[in-house]
Amino acid sequence: VPVIPQLVTVCHRRADGRRRRLYVPVLPVVLVLSPLLLLAVLGGVVACLATRVSPVGALRGAGQVLWALPGTRFEFEQDRTAVLVSVR
Template sequence: MIPYLVTVHYRRPDGRRRRLYIPVLLMLLLLSPLVLLAVLGGVVACLVTGVSPVGALRGAGQLLWALPGTRFELEYDRTAVMVSVR
């Protein structure tokens, strides 16, 4: 399943908490010109280095498909960040 929502929890050093909800599909639509340029740059890089572009795209797709359920937590002093992909 492709991820559809990224939740970012942020705790500031003063103790206040923030929560951001980022819809993946909306961000993909808004940034689609940049995504297209990134894919084209990746294909060119694959051809220059001798890596199969189809295999690289397949691997990137599998990585994207495996993202739902991933949680990343980072805490430093009194600041904390947690990223959750659903």
């Protein structure tokens, strides 16, 4: 059964080798940013209508991406600096 992501972990390795971890709970962040989220959804609907894309289909696609996020890991590395983002 798919569930929405609950925790995002960001691990940053600095050039000197030290690591820093940041745990971000998704629900409180979404609640705090919900006014901006509402504006983003309205802007997306306007963009869909302007480009003749079905807003329902676009919303369904965005929902499928959201449901697929748990268990995803993003790793970025450049020189001696690395960033790992893990979605749980």
